[in-house]
Amino acid sequence: MHHETSGGVRFAYDAPTLRFGGGSVASLGAELAAAGCERALVVCGSTVGATDAVMEPVRAGLGDRLAGEFPRTTPDKRLSTAYDGVAAMRRHDADALVAVGGGSSIDVAKVMSVLRADDRAPDRVGAELAETGTVSIPDGELTPIFAVPTTLAGADISQVAGITAHPSSSLVTAFVAGGVWDERLMPTTVVGDAELVATTPESVLVGSAMNGFDKGLETLYASTRTPVTDGTASRGLRLLAEHLPRLGQEGATPDVLEPVVEGTTLVQYGISRPSETTLSVVHAFGHGLTRGYEVQQGVAHAVVVPHVLRYLFEHVDGRRDLLADALGVGDAADPADAVVESVTAVRDSLGLPTRLCEVDGPEPDGFPSVAEAVLADSFMRNKPPGLDPTQAEIEAVLEAAY
Known part of the structure; x- marks a missing residue:
C-alpha cells in the first residue's frame, strides 16, 4: 500500500482512561479519586436528569464526591447555558465535571470548563465568538471532565466542542455557531456503560x-x-x-x-x-x-x-x-x-x-x-x-x- 512519505506518519495522542462494561459507572468515584478530584458537578439535559435509571447509578458511582447537578443542557449547546453552568460550578465549589448524556451535554461541559478559567466579561467572550467563531482558552489547568455517554454518536473521546449563541441571551447581537478545541478538553475518563446507554x-x-x-x-x-x-x-x-x-x-x-x-x-x-x-x-x-x-x-x-x-x-x-x-x-x-x-x-x-x-x-x-x-x-x-x-x-x- 502506498503511503505519503513526507517524514512518515506522526501520531501524537493522549487518550482518556476508558472504562467499559455494564455497571462500569460504579467506577466513577474511583476515577475522580485517581485524578485528585473531590467535588463533581453532574452536567446533563433535563430528560437524563429526570431519568432515575441513569442518575441513580451515576450518583451511587460518585458517592460522597457528588457536589451537585446541573440538568440544563440542550441540543443547541448555548453559550448562555454554559455560563449558567459556571455559576453552578461556583455555587457547588466543583473541581470536576461529570457529563452524562449525548454529545451536547459533553460539549457544554467542555465549554463550562473553558469559561470557568476565563475572567473576562461574558459579553466580551460573546463578541469574540461572533467575530472568530471560537473562544480563546486561558493557559493553565482546566476543570477535568469525566464523560458518561448515553448515546452512540461518538462525541466523547474528543478535544473539540460545538457552541452556539443566540441574541436572546444578550451575549451576541446575531445568531452565531462555532466551537472550541484544545487538548486539555479531552475528557480525563470516558465510561462506556451499556446499562446506561440502554435507558436511551x-x-x-x-x-x-x-x-x-x-x-x-x-x-x-x-x-x-x-x-x-x-x-x-x-x-x-x-x-x-x-x-x-x-x-x-x-x-x-x-x-x-x-x-x-x-x-x-x-x-x-x-x-x-x-x-x-x-x-x-x-x-x-x-x-x-x-x-x-x-x-x-x-x-x-x-x-x-x-x-x-x-x-x-x-x-x-x-x-x-x-x-x-x-x-x-x-x-x-x-x-x-x-x-x-x-x-x-x-x-x-x-x-x-x-x-x-x-x-x-x-x-x-x-x-x-x-x-x-x-x-x-x-x-x-x-x-x-x-x-x-x-x-x-x-x-x-x-x-x-x-
Whole structure:
C-alpha cells in the first residue's frame, strides 16, 4: 500500500482512561479519586436528569464526591447555558465535571470548563465568538471532565466542542455557531456503560449510531489516517457492522449494546488529535444539512452516507479494500459496491430514513447553499487524497439523496 512519505506518519495522542462494561459507572468515584478530584458537578439535559435509571447509578458511582447537578443542557449547546453552568460550578465549589448524556451535554461541559478559567466579561467572550467563531482558552489547568455517554454518536473521546449563541441571551447581537478545541478538553475518563446507554430511547440511539458508525468509515479514508487508527477503526467497524443490525431487531438491551458501545469507542480512538481529525466528507455533509434545518445529525448521515461513498469511489480509491475487509465483505468481486451495500444494510436495519425528501431538511432549491456550506466545512480538508470536489458534484450527491 502506498503511503505519503513526507517524514512518515506522526501520531501524537493522549487518550482518556476508558472504562467499559455494564455497571462500569460504579467506577466513577474511583476515577475522580485517581485524578485528585473531590467535588463533581453532574452536567446533563433535563430528560437524563429526570431519568432515575441513569442518575441513580451515576450518583451511587460518585458517592460522597457528588457536589451537585446541573440538568440544563440542550441540543443547541448555548453559550448562555454554559455560563449558567459556571455559576453552578461556583455555587457547588466543583473541581470536576461529570457529563452524562449525548454529545451536547459533553460539549457544554467542555465549554463550562473553558469559561470557568476565563475572567473576562461574558459579553466580551460573546463578541469574540461572533467575530472568530471560537473562544480563546486561558493557559493553565482546566476543570477535568469525566464523560458518561448515553448515546452512540461518538462525541466523547474528543478535544473539540460545538457552541452556539443566540441574541436572546444578550451575549451576541446575531445568531452565531462555532466551537472550541484544545487538548486539555479531552475528557480525563470516558465510561462506556451499556446499562446506561440502554435507558436511551431507541429512536435517539439509532440516529446517533449512524453518526458513530460513519466516524469509523471516514477514519479509514481521510487524508489524516494513520496505521494506529486503521487498526482501531477497522475493529470498531467490524463490531458495529455485526451488532448494529441486532439493535434494530432485538432492541436496546445491555447485551446487544455492549459490543456496540465497544465498537463506538474504538472508532473514536485517535480521531481527535492535537493538530488534526479524521472526520471528513460525510461529516461535512452532515453539518451542511443540519445548519438551519430541523433534521437531526445522525438522520442526515443516514440519508447521505451511501451516496457520498458512491461519489468518493467514482473519483478515488477511498481505501475500498480496507473498508470492505473491516465490514466483513473483503471477498466481494467489487469492493466499492460491497461497501456501499453493507453501509446501506446497516442503515436500513436501524429503520432510519433513506431519502432527503422524507426528513426536515433542505428542498432542492436550497441545495446550492447547502453545497457551499459543505465545501466550506473545515472537515473537507481531510478528504481522501486525490479528491477535488466541485459545487456541481456536491449538489449532484444531494440530488441523488433526495
